Amino acid sequence: MKGGRPTRRALLAGSMALVPALAFGHPRQAPRRQAPAPEAAGPPPIVFVHGNGDSAAVWINNFWRFESNGFRRNQLFAIDFPYPLARTEDAKPQALRSSTEDQMRELAAFVAQVRSVTRRRKVALIASSRGGNAVRNYLKNGGGAEFVSHAVLCGTPNKGIVISDTMLPGSEFNGAAPFLKELNSGPNDLIPGVEMMAIRSDHNDKYSQPDARFVGFPGKPTGVSYDASELRGARNVILDGLDHRETAFHKLAFGAQYEFVVGKPPGTLFIAQEPLPTLNGKVSGIAEGVYTNLPVAAADVEIYDVDPKTGDRRSNVPVHHKRTGPDGLWGPFVARSDSYYEFMVKMEGQPTTHIYRSPFLRSSDVVHLRPQPFAKGDESAGAIVIMSRPRGYFGVGRDKFTLDGKVPPGINDGVPGTSTGKLAFDATPRTVMAVFNNETIPARTFPVKDNHVVVAEFTN
Numbered sequence: 001m002k003g004g005r006p007t008r009r010a011l012l013a014g015s016m017a018l019v020p021a022l023a024f025g026h027p028r029q030a031p032r033r034q035a036p037a038p039e040a041a042g043p044p045p046i047v048f049v050h051g052n053g054d055s056a057a058v059w060i061n062n063f064w065r066f067e068s069n070g071f072r073r074n075q076l077f078a079i080d081f082p083y084p085l086a087r088t089e090d091a092k093p094q095a096l097r098s099s100t101e102d103q104m105r106e107l108a109a110f111v112a113q114v115r116s117v118t119r120r121r122k123v124a125l126i127a128s129s130r131g132g133n134a135v136r137n138y139l140k141n142g143g144g145a146e147f148v149s150h151a152v153l154c155g156t157p158n159k160g161i162v163i164s165d166t167m168l169p170g171s172e173f174n175g176a177a178p179f180l181k182e183l184n185s186g187p188n189d190l191i192p193g194v195e196m197m198a199i200r201s202d203h204n205d206k207y208s209q210p211d212a213r214f215v216g217f218p219g220k221p222t223g224v225s226y227d228a229s230e231l232r233g234a235r236n237v238i239l240d241g242l243d244h245r246e247t248a249f250h251k252l253a254f255g256a257q258y259e260f261v262v263g264k265p266p267g268t269l270f271i272a273q274e275p276l277p278t279l280n281g282k283v284s285g286i287a288e289g290v291y292t293n294l295p296v297a298a299a300d301v302e303i304y305d306v307d308p309k310t311g312d313r314r315s316n317v318p319v320h321h322k323r324t325g326p327d328g329l330w331g332p333f334v335a336r337s338d339s340y341y342e343f344m345v346k347m348e349g350q351p352t353t354h355i356y357r358s359p360f361l362r363s364s365d366v367v368h369l370r371p372q373p374f375a376k377g378d379e380s381a382g383a384i385v386i387m388s389r390p391r392g393y394f395g396v397g398r399d400k401f402t403l404d405g406k407v408p409p410g411i412n413d414g415v416p417g418t419s420t421g422k423l424a425f426d427a428t429p430r431t432v433m434a435v436f437n438n439e440t441i442p443a444r445t446f447p448v449k450d451n452h453v454v455v456a457e458f459t460n
Contacts, residue, residue, distance in 0.1 A: 051129030132156025295328025
């Protein structure tokens, strides 16, 4: 609640516990339920659909760029699939994971909510990676073609990450398995009445490679090539040098998305700054080593204003503190768009996670928080610091990135394939600088023996 009014996130969320709640910006009065009005002038509302293991949080820059080009915040939505990880075999139930049928059903329910809230007959769908599987399935098999004007699939493995009878048998990502075989049957991939576009990399998408090293079978042919994410018969846009994630979240990907949906290029690729952005989001958890997007109650979130050069807290008193309720929401919090922040997340059964972030340029309701579990061997370190890039990978030679002045081990050469890097430190508190191109984040170390872990999370 804010100002005594229900947020749009809460609207319509109570009827189906596992149907993802709407994710938006500012709250407003809940509209009366009624049939959608005839199609209004102007571009359709946009629904962003995240990929495997992700959450709505990955779309924050896309929200901000669409807003900076005239979209109202209440016309932009992002689904949070409750179980974002795919089953190993699509047809076999697997705890805490979802099938293609699950995601199709959840996307259909979410689109229905968006249409009811906006009173628009059709929406545009923009999807990253696995999210495109849900979109295609919804359009072809779930009745979605009636309610969708545009579909943009970014880095979606439309032909599969493999086409094989031996690798990844039964996986929704295998072009020889039933799910993609059915989707890809027919002379093309078009859906009547829906404008369709695919955005892909030239050769830097780790899941569109002739060699299967990124899917665990180095040296074996995948049966696909660099064009595995193209759609037959649709508009296909190639963005040179971008990696798998960047085909959805890079500013050039936004430019292609905007032009396709709106019909003209964006006025700017930059984000217009708000001086006092209002932030909110959801705390979600991890069980049996698997992340979900289910809200976590009784999690404590503290936010500290920190020095942009050292990461030191300006005060030991947090600028915001909240214990989450059943909805998992940790806000709202009015920030300053020129301030750096430390988010401390504490929940039962997980390490206390300190997340350092660059300034937030605009308001957002998708600042979702997850704990960071320890990996094997971390217990022997004095302190652990992880740099994380949720909206892209680290490209050796393409990007400038360091953690404490070093390139962390485990980041591969060639095609960008890793979004995190980690270093261990002794237990003496100190400042660690994380650098990615023009973004620099200061972080402070905390002792592992006291159950603390540190993450420097890049926005770009």
